[in-house]
Amino acid sequence: MNTEALASFVKIAELRSLSAAAKLYGLPKSTLSLRIKQLEADLNVALFERSGRNLLLTEEGQTLLVHARQILQSCDTARAAVTEPSDDVAGTLRIGATGEFGTAFYAQMLIVFRRLYPNVDIELTFFSPHVLYAAESLDMLDAVISWDDGEADGETLSTATFALFASQSYIDRMGMPASPADLAEHLGILYRTPRGLQHWRLQKGSAQESILPRSSLIANDFWTIKYFAVAGEGIGYLPHFFTDIECERGHLVPLLPDWTSAERRVSIRVTRPHARSRKMAAFMDVCRRYFSPGFIFVGPRYYVEAIHDPSQQKEGTEP
Template sequence: MTKTLPDLEAWAIFAKVAEHGSFSRAARELGLSDPTVSKAIGRIEARLRVTLIARTSRRVSLTDAGRAALTRATRILAEGEAIEEEAGEHASVPRGRVRVSAPLSFGIGYLGATLPGFLEAYPEIIVDFALSDRKIDLVAEGFDMALRIATLDDSSMLSRRLSTVRLLLVAAPGYVERHGMPRRPSDLAGHRALGYSGSTSRGVWRFRHASLGEETVEPPVCVWSDNVDLTMPALLAGQGLAIMPEFMVWNELRNGRLDMAMPGWSVDPLGLHLVMPASPLRPLRVQVLIDYLARELAHTPWARA
């Protein structure tokens, strides 16, 4: 029996419908009619004898089979776009959409400032940022890259380290006047803390000292948040100490609105990374954004190589 080739075009269309959650929006981006998009999904559903997308009059949603197929379908779409961009005559002119995931506070504080120069240099590229402190699945959710501030542990992804991000224990001068300055981690049991709930070691602060070794403490926390912007006003108002990424507080340390606590003790730093799916082909529009962000973000005032 002759084996037919997979319907790669239909799978690519399926990936676009899943990305947009809409047949009509996918059709507009692809330059196709709504019936053409619907027929493509119908072809692969008929071929597989499963329903991939549940349709109602108001919305579409993936079935279990559709969710299981989405990762590979998204990869088919990305690889096809990369092949055409590399092989086509227009490869020297980057164009199209690039989807980027980035942490919320970092994105607002630093990514926005990089956009004017990039858009001036590459006017035919559309940059689609999604700002969230949630760790997203790049392939399943259709992202081209992510900026992550972390200690990376996902070996299935390619990464490019841009700089070191120090984590600093800081307090406002008013807090220190009222409560005193802690000298070592054990002192923190008698202080108030502002906690970051997005940490993998929630509530546990681990410090290192060159001669005194390591100490771990769980200070009393008066406010929890999964975004450090929310706790910044309380920190500046002297309502507690906090461990903050250097990019959030370097200016306040410089102008005296915050002080470093326990300077002899350090928290293990994180890295600022660009993370990408492990694909041998990468569209030119994605590569130029990777290179641009790497240049721009390696030279911010707080960045340490």
């Protein structure tokens, strides 16, 4: 059985589209189509059936997908074992993650890894938490990184705390809260979790507060919440690391700095701990170093910049 054909089959099955697979992986559609036809001829079964614009797996295709992922992973492990005597770490590393802070968090860490190990191909896929830990997702991944996933067997990489932030224009308009009680007079930009709206859970020493403020802006994306906060639309409940640049540049201001959330755990879970490859060992080492005290990231960083603030526009002038 041709491993290139199996790899093409997995790509198409995951995207449910031959065209999407060709575009994402930079392969000609004709090549992918030919490989699937050869695979179907070799097995004497139909692997896909069309449903509108999507290609859905047949029962035989679903069975093959499970085995194809295992075969490709075994080939990858064998390749790493063969190259072990050399100084090169190579192969494909498939990382799954919950997508809360993709560019500001996972992408930065992967850039550090890529600069150290350029011969490793990276596939980073974001999932919602309930999909991330499904058996079919874990089968296709080497490791999973997540926030407060509840998985006790994962290794803790770091912890983070949330706090309140707003723009100076919002503070000028609405005032600076002096205590959690003052937040009743303010507007929040709320994050929607799969279980409902996220409360602002704050603590200071033994004192604890759980606040659900008034809000006209709700999103399930922290980048959007940060953008609205920089734009002066309300108060955002965000992690400290996620707002460092905006605070340094004056686009956001910490509110009630003595009140923060409890620490939230960031963990990594290796899906096949008993068959760990050299590339996985290298990745774990980089993850630990990335989160170690004193580590300085020197790659590109994402942040929200307030180039034009409508609240500062003078009356009667053109924008």
